[in-house]
Amino acid sequence: MLAKLYHTNTRVLRYMILPVLAMILTHLVAYKKLPFDPEYQFPILTFSFVLVICAICCETNFICYGTMKKRYAKENFSSRSIFYQLLISGILTAVVFGLLIYSINYFVFGVVTPATRFLSSLFIAELIILMETLYFITRDIYLYHTSVEASPAKQVWQIVNGRKTQLIEEADIAYLFSHSGMVYLITNDGGKILTQFNSFNEVKNTYNLESFFQINRQYLIKLHAIDTVMKEVNQKLQIRLSPSAPEIPAAAMISRYRSVDFKKWMTQ
Structure with a gap:
């Protein structure tokens, strides 16, 4: 099961998961209503913005991971390289997410996001990006060891x-x-x-x-x-x-x- 998951195209997998993830976050975090609640209407505008924010954060993290992977290519997934992958990923996510949230809420909805709501949303965003980064790391470690084992011994x-x-x-x-x-x-x-x-x-x-x-x-x-x-x-x-x-x-x-x-x- 893991082997099949790790060999799946990363972008295809992300594009399949993002709409589902945006749907869950829209209803549980932003809109705070479920389809069976009274006076429920599908929050198309909120869902669209949540989907855009998720896509930009995940795509930015994907580019960041690829750049860091090339930088530490010679270390073969050492604890040091993994630490810096997670650290830079977390910092970059906080910056991008903060800019998106405050920009959209201020210029589109005309409100300033409360600090407590922003921090709770940021925590969820960091958790999602952490899971994505850990997937990248475990996938590449698996593929690396698989290729090493499959490569013939030098004659x-x-x-x-x-x-x-x-x-x-x-x-x-x-x-x-x-x-x-x-x-x-x-x-x-x-x-x-x-x-x-x-x-x-x-x-x-x-x-x-x-x-x-x-x-x-x-x-x-x-x-x-x-x-x-x-x-x-x-x-x-x-x-x-x-x-x-x-x-x-x-x-x-x-x-x-x-x-x-x-x-x-x-x-x-």
């Missing part, structure tokens, strides 16, 4: 060269190059590393290569390593790779038989 390659073992994250690899029974690993910054493998088959038997594509016998590449793709005669393709590495050709050819699979791989 780390162990490259052994003599007595030296080098650990390289799979995301840092641009492509592999095979030549004369030796496989070289080319990193995103153009580094060239000799691996312990003698062929691509050995690499495939050791690591998951779903993000790679073997364009020919010499190259096993990742998508972000492609600089340009040019059409050649007989439906062949020429691929220029980036970054370049010492003594490794930056251009590679794909036969027409593999070009179809290569184009499909590029669009996945």
